[in-house]
Each structure stands twice: as structure tokens, then as C-alpha cells.
Amino acid sequence: MGPADDDTLRLKPEAPSRPRPALPRALAVLLGIGAVAGLTWYWTGPTPPPAPPPVAAPAPAPRAAIPLVAEADLAALLPERPALVRLAENPRVFLLLFPDLNLQAAALNRVAALVEKAGLPRDRLLDPAELEAAIARSGDTPATWYLGHDYRAADLARFFALAERDRVPLNEAELWVRDQLALASAEAGAGPLALISAAAPGPQMDAAMRASVLRHEIGHGHYFTLPGFAEHVRQVWREGFSEAERDGFRSFLTREGYDPTNEDLLANEAMAYLLFTPDPRFFSPDQVGLPPAVVERLRGLMQAGLALP
Numbered sequence: 001m002g003p004a005d006d007d008t009l010r011l012k013p014e015a016p017s018r019p020r021p022a023l024p025r026a027l028a029v030l031l032g033i034g035a036v037a038g039l040t041w042y043w044t045g046p047t048p049p050p051a052p053p054p055v056a057a058p059a060p061a062p063r064a065a066i067p068l069v070a071e072a073d074l075a076a077l078l079p080e081r082p083a084l085v086r087l088a089e090n091p092r093v094f095l096l097l098f099p100d101l102n103l104q105a106a107a108l109n110r111v112a113a114l115v116e117k118a119g120l121p122r123d124r125l126l127d128p129a130e131l132e133a134a135i136a137r138s139g140d141t142p143a144t145w146y147l148g149h150d151y152r153a154a155d156l157a158r159f160f161a162l163a164e165r166d167r168v169p170l171n172e173a174e175l176w177v178r179d180q181l182a183l184a185s186a187e188a189g190a191g192p193l194a195l196i197s198a199a200a201p202g203p204q205m206d207a208a209m210r211a212s213v214l215r216h217e218i219g220h221g222h223y224f225t226l227p228g229f230a231e232h233v234r235q236v237w238r239e240g241f242s243e244a245e246r247d248g249f250r251s252f253l254t255r256e257g258y259d260p261t262n263e264d265l266l267a268n269e270a271m272a273y274l275l276f277t278p279d280p281r282f283f284s285p286d287q288v289g290l291p292p293a294v295v296e297r298l299r300g301l302m303q304a305g306l307a308l309p
């Protein structure tokens with residue numbers, strides 16, 4: 001894990017060719033909170049040994065709210081340790097921001113295996129050797145198995161319930177996710193919640209790719225938290241797509257490792273690739289074997305159901 005002795009949130013210096021934008025207000029607030037109160041939504045490093053019980057318990061310090069960040073400000077938000085923030089445009093969407101792909105992989109690849117990777121058990125967690133073998137079979141590395149993740153809070157809760165049921169040891173990164181799920185749930189209250197993730201740019205993912213990953217995962221965040229939109233997407237998938245068009249997307253998504261028997265997942269992914277994935281390295285009509293005009297028609301059908309809160 002990274003150094004544990006510095007609680008300061010830093011913005012990475014930008015490349016000299018790109019002027020630094022004025023510090024957005026939300027980030028300025030975030031930095032201010034961080035300096036004053038400590039960033040309780042940060043990974044605080046390995047769990048210290050239990051302290052002796054205090055003579056008189058101090059009053060608990062009020063916990064700072066999880067910072068709201070606008071999508072446009074996420075590009076500049078590159079925390080050096082895993083951090084939890086909340087999407088300003090849809091505050092039922094929480095973002096787990098990781099400093100690198102390997103840490104994101106340690107935190108979430110077993111969840112991906114349980115929830116949506118093809119050919120893997122849906123009723124128990126993989127052990128580390130099984131996970132490693134599944135990733136190797138896919139031709140990926142842990143870091144690139146997914147560049148970003150997206151889950152319903154309910155699916156994450158199921159992951160942790162299965163771990164507890166089967167006494168599966170969780171790694172430090174997974175335990176951090178469990179804590180963030182609890183924080184997000186406590187702050188957002190009842191109703192559907194999404195936790196999505198992205199890592200900072202690095203050798204395997206440049207800044208433009210990260211922006212595209214974030215946009216794609218935010219699309220899933222809307223799907224998970226706006227029931228009317230999700231119902232619209234499923235209806236378009238069932239009735240607006242022809243069988244051949246569904247097959248084109250199903251083949252593409254199968255190649256990408258998604259479970260092709262999960263219609264909810266396929267509809268959600270088709271929507272996210274059509275509406276929220278502008279980078280042609282991640283999605284283009286070629287990849288689904290359909291003419292651009294057909295893809296444009298399907299995009300229009302999906303778009304018609306999206307109204308942000």
C-alpha cells in the first residue's frame with residue numbers, strides 16, 4: 001500500500017501543454033475539508049493495533065460529508081490514495097477513485113467475478129487462485145480485466161454477505177470498499193445506490209481513456225439509480241433492437257468478458273456504450289458489426305429515456 005503518513009489530497013500537476021483550470025469550488029471545499037478535518041473517506045492504511053480503552057470516551061467527532069464533485073471536475077481529481085466522492089449531477093451515484101489500476105483490481109475484481117464476468121459462480125466468492133486463473137483465461141491481467149467498475153449497492157452488499165456466510169477472508173482493499181459502501185449507504189439513505197470506480201491515468205490508461213471510462217461508468221450509475229431510465233433501456237433492448245442488432249451487441253459484450261446470459265447486464269452495457277462511451281478505442285459501430293446509421297438509431301432510442309434528476 002502507499003505511504004500512510006500524509007492525509008493531504010493532491011491534484012497531480014497537469015501536462016505543460018494543458019493549462020490548469022481554475023480550481024473548481026467543489027474541489028477547493030474538498031481540499032479545505034481535508035486540511036481541517038482529515039479525510040475520513042480516505043484509505044487510512046493498514047489497521048493499527050487496538051488502542052487501550054480510554055478512561056473517558058471522548059465525544060465522537062462529526063464526520064465530514066462525502067464530497068460532491070461535478071463530472072466536469074473529475075479529470076482533475078486524482079487522489080493519491082483511494083477516495084470516495086459523490087456525483088453532483090446524480091448524488092445517488094458514488095465514485096471510488098483509485099490511484100492505480102492494480103489497487104482497483106485488488107478492491108473489485110472478485111466482485112466483478114461474482115456479479116458479471118462470464119462463466120463464473122454467482123453464488124460464492126472465488127479464492128485468489130481461482131480469480132488469477134479466471135483472469136489468465138481471459139487473456140487479461142488483473143489491472144486490465146476491467147478499467148472501471150460499476151455495481152448496484154445491493155450487489156456489493158451481497159458480495160460482503162457471501163464473504164461473511166462462507167468465512168472468506170477479504171483483502172485490505174475489499175475491506176476498504178466495504179467501509180465505503182457503509183458510508184455511502186448511511187449518507188444516502190433508502191433507495192437505489194450505485195458505486196462506480198475508476199483509476200488514475202498511468203501506463204495502461206491515458207487521461208482521455210480515463211475520462212471515457214468515467215463517463216461510461218457514470219452511465220451505469222444512472223441506470224442503477226433511475227428506475228424509470230433503466231426500465232426504458234430494457235424496453236429498448238427488448239423491443240427497439242432487432243434480433244440481429246442484439247446479436248451484434250451480445251457478441252461484442254461476450255468478447256469483452258460480460259456474462260451473455262444476463263439480459264439486464266447486456267441492456268445496461270449496450271446503453272452505456274451507445275450513450276456514454278465517446279472514445280472510439282472503446283466503442284465504434286465496427287465492434288458491433290452494424291452500420292453507423294443503425295447504431296445512431298439505437299443511440300437515439302436509448303437517449304429518449306434519459307432525464308437526470
Ligand SMILES: [Zn+2]
Pocket residue numbers: 150216220269272
Ligand atoms: Zn460497462
